[in-house]
Amino acid sequence: DSGVTQTPKHLITATGQRVTLRCSPRSGDLSVYWYQQSLDQGLQFLIQYYNGEERAKGNILERFSAQQFPDLHSELNLSSLELGDSALYFCASTPQGERGGYTFGSGTRLTVV
């Protein structure tokens, strides 16, 4: 157990729907990063939050949004889902000062049918 908790582990939904993925970072970690990994593809950075504020954006679609709450958990909202959104979505966290590498959660596997 890495200490980063992602729920749900699996999600199957239809095209056009909206889903919310949840991430609880390691205790004390202030930064949360969201990544997308399609089948046999590399990690694509989506967005980063630090202590409740958006810090950096990557290749995140306008249909996707995220937020980080006062208790530091984060949610990634995906709307108007398309078949191509099927992927693993990972959350990672880093401690204050961001020393060291990221600690990843086990991911949410999203299947859009």
Added chain:
Amino acid sequence: QKEVEQDPGPLSVPEGAIVSLNCTYSNSAFQYFMWYRQYSRKGPELLMYTYSSGNKEDGRFTAQVDKSSKYISLFIRDSQPSDSATYLCAMRVGGSNYQLIWGAGTKLIIKP
């Protein structure tokens, strides 16, 4: 050209062999270098974290950074079937920019 290049493999070696995994990069400002291991459909796990040039050893794993050549390596000694996974390199600049730039990952297969 990508900032970080990594051969996707697969790389298949017999059990007990020494494995060499590599990444090249173009940004000379990178100062922090990492190797992650990712088992199929699992989250990446940090293996090695190094700053600037030089070697770092941890058990069967050795990370090597050559900043003059913009080249990093991960060596695995006495490879085991349980080492079969995808290995991703990642790196970042110093200062307050903590964004990691990732390689595509190399799929490693250790044959018993």
